[in-house]
Amino acid sequence: MLEVLQESLRKAPIVIRGEYPYFIHPISDGVPSLEPELLDEIADHMIDIAGTDYDRIVSIEAMGIPLATALSMKTGKPMSIVRKRQYGLKGEVVLSQSTGYSKGELYINGVSKGETVLVVDDVISTGGTLKALLPALENMGANICNVIVVISRGDGAAKMSDMGYNVNTLVKIDVDMNGVSILEVAGEQQ
Numbered sequence: 457m458l459e460v461l462q463e464s465l466r467k468a469p470i471v472i473r474g475e476y477p478y479f480i481h482p483i484s485d486g487v488p489s490l491e492p493e494l495l496d497e498i499a500d501h502m503i504d505i506a507g508t509d510y511d512r513i514v515s516i517e518a519m520g521i522p523l524a525t526a527l528s529m530k531t532g533k534p535m536s537i538v539r540k541r542q543y544g545l546k547g548e549v550v551l552s553q554s555t556g557y558s559k560g561e562l563y564i565n566g567v568s569k570g571e572t573v574l575v576v577d578d579v580i581s582t583g584g585t586l587k588a589l590l591p592a593l594e595n596m597g598a599n600i601c602n603v604i605v606v607i608s609r610g611d612g613a614a615k616m617s618d619m620g621y622n623v624n625t626l627v628k629i630d631v632d633m634n635g636v637s638i639l640e641v642a643g644e645q646q
């Protein structure tokens with residue numbers, strides 16, 4: 457299952473950002489090359505998990521964009537991208553994002569009260585991004601039907617679960633200076 461994703465993770469190089477061992481992968485970075493087979497495999501798997509019964513796909517720049525685009529084209533659902541740039545549109549909501557290696561503001565536009573949304577992203581690590589985003593979407597009146605993140609590293613997904621948010625992840629990994637180890641693949645017995 458998810459063979460293309462697993463194979464690509466095993467090849468991911470590691471660099472150090474501050475003290476954080478950062479894996480470089482097509483889904484999380486868009487480099488060196490994001491192949492259509494990989495996007496196709498992931499989008500199909502997301503549809504297996506979440507179906508198509510929602511009004512909107514919500515994702516976060518930058519690397520949520522190819523995922524949300526692939527899913528939008530398969531499902532026919534519109535998408536809204538949470539941006540790192542302020543637009544000042546009416547109803548824009550700002551939140552603070554903190555990851556293992558960065559801090560900044562995120563801006564939500566385009567999500568209406570009462571909409572059912574599917575949230576997708578490339579990676580969950582500390583959980584800092586989703587910890588800020590999910591309550592903000594709920595405060596805007598959105599109904600979050602599902603959250604799917606492709607790659608889980610660290611304890612972010614467990615922390616989200618403690619907060620009452622179930623984050624579906626396709627693959628759980630461990631990262632050290634030697635590379636990526638695959639700990640768990642969705643739908644497979646370990």
Ligand SMILES: O=P(O)(O)OC[C@H]1O[C@H](OP(=O)(O)OP(=O)(O)O)[C@H](O)[C@@H]1O
Pocket residue numbers: 484485516517518519520554555556558577578579580581582583584585586612
């Ligand atoms: O669980 P966390 O520790 O919050 O980390 C996860 C976040 O980190 C990455 O985003 P990044 O801000 O690096 O943006 P990018 O997509 O532009 O690379 C990733 O896309 C997630 O949004």
